[in-house]
Amino acid sequence: MKAYVLEAVNKLEYKEVDTPKCKSGYALVEVKAAGICGSDIPRIFETGTYHFPTIPGHEFAGIVREVVDEEYKDLIGGRVGVFPLIPCKECSPCKEETYELCRNYNYLGSRCDGGFAEYVLVPIWNLLPLPENISFEEAAMLEPICVARHALSRLDGVKGNSVCIFGPGTIGLLMAQWLKIMGAEQILLVGTKEKQAELARNLGIEKFCNGKTEDIEKFIKENTKEQGVDIVIEGVGNNEILTQCLNVVKPGGKLLLIANPHSNAQLDKAVYWQILRKQLTIYGTWNSSYHGGLESDWTKALEAIEHGDLKPALQITHKLPFDELHKGLNIMKERKEFYNKVMIVR
Ligand SMILES: [Zn+2]
Ligand SMILES: [Zn+2]
Known part of the structure; x- marks a missing residue:
């Protein structure tokens, strides 16, 4: 063969x-x-x-x-x-x-x-x-x-929640599709390309922020009545995105880590502090x-x-x-x- x-x-x-x-x-x-x-x-x-x-x-x-x-x-x-x-x-x-x-x-x-x-x-x-x-x-x-579904099933429920996904690649958009099925109230995507926004729209997901050209924190605030999202998903695997995730999740919120990291994860003390001060719950997922x-x-x-x-x-x-x-x-x-x-x- x-x-x-x-x-x-x-x-x-x-x-x-x-x-x-x-x-x-x-x-x-x-x-x-x-x-x-x-x-x-x-x-x-x-x-x-x-x-x-x-x-x-x-x-x-x-x-x-x-x-x-x-x-x-x-x-x-x-x-x-x-x-x-x-x-x-x-x-x-x-x-x-x-x-x-x-x-x-x-x-x-x-x-x-x-x-x-x-x-x-x-x-x-x-x-x-x-x-x-x-x-x-x-x-x-x-x-x-199934990897996308498994990740979301780790979160103890997404229904009625606002969710932001950083990284609308294959798994990112599959998670967005599942979130719709699972009844998430608000699905926000942060990417870097206009083509990603187009594809997301074809899947029925409208809210897209181009992180390269637009203000991410402003986008999140506008869409969550200044509150931040209930759930944030790190789907890229780098420090900068992890920092942004911790900035946009609301107090008492959840952070889901799904991307394979490209390098060591390092956080500034002030960013790390957000995990403590916001009393965040962090979820890992595998397969x-x-x-x-x-x-x-x-x-x-x-x-x-x-x-x-x-x-x-x-x-x-x-x-x-x-x-x-x-x-x-x-x-x-x-x-x-x-x-x-x-x-x-x-
Ligand atoms: Zn694979
Ligand atoms: Zn075994």
């Missing part, structure tokens, strides 16, 4: 490799769509995967082509989404079914071979059969959709919940797309042929043209 193999940092080769051999407990999935995650850029160009060679790509969907276990044969030919985290199922978080906190997990596309290939070997436990009206492209966005229950992020995500409440396809700005992954990676690396979700399809 053809696959993109990361041989070393910054050495991603598109080449012919052996198709994985199907084994008990696994399914061989033919990839139909695979999204490039923001985290794939440093993973491929700067830090590498956990070992080499590895096929990256953890956001994908496709068709089950092979299963060896008699009891799962009916999966063959089925369209599936994939939860990329493979938990150990032995540690204490796994015993409590909080697999996102597993201490010894495997991961498709960073710790083992993932979706930038024609075929991937996926544990049957990680497969989600897709409703008919969900496309492969939409299903390839399930992972970021998404997947316990097969009705309340899992993955179950809720499928439901929301199926019913048309969540529209991930609107965030796909680039759909490239399978053999043009490098072009997609470069668009995201160079940041010269606007993108939200870039994916390859076959």
Whole structure:
């Protein structure tokens, strides 16, 4: 099969490799769509995967082509989404079914071979059969959709709240979509590009501040009767934005940290003081919940797309042929043209 193999940092080769051999407990999935995650850029160009060679790509969907276990044969030919985290199922978080906190997990596309290939070997436990009206492209966005939902579910309720998101990238706008579904009263976005505002408007979110050219604090005050927001979300991962977040959240408010930091987090004493003086609650979030229950992020995500409440396809700005992954990676690396979700399809 053809696959993109990361041989070393910054050495991603598109080449012919052996198709994985199907084994008990696994399914061989033919990839139909695979999204490039923001985290794939440093993973491929700067830090590498956990070992080499590895096929990256953890956001994908496709068709089950092979299963060896008699009891799962009916999966063959089925369209599936994939939860990329493979938990150990032995540690204490796994015993409590909080697999996102597993201490010894495997991961498709960073710790083992993932979706930038024609075929991937996926544990049957990680497969989600897709409703008919969900496309492969939409299903390839399930992972970021669930990461976005999981982050918001950490907040102990958003209904009736004013929320400001710094960083309207893929996850940022997916969070904005979820906030609408969850009944947030006011959704405010702070970004840096007019194209982001345009895309947000297409998703029904009007309140956008260009942090480069406009006064952020004024924007927040105008939209919250001078109070500040109930919830602020740091979706960029740098000190300056973290400082702005602490400035615009109201006393007694909540700060949600979701972005991977680009450097050490450092705060001026006066800014740090806001956490104390405003009695803020700070939330962290990691990955998404997947316990097969009705309340899992993955179950809720499928439901929301199926019913048309969540529209991930609107965030796909680039759909490239399978053999043009490098072009997609470069668009995201160079940041010269606007993108939200870039994916390859076959
Ligand atoms: Zn991702
Ligand atoms: Zn575990």
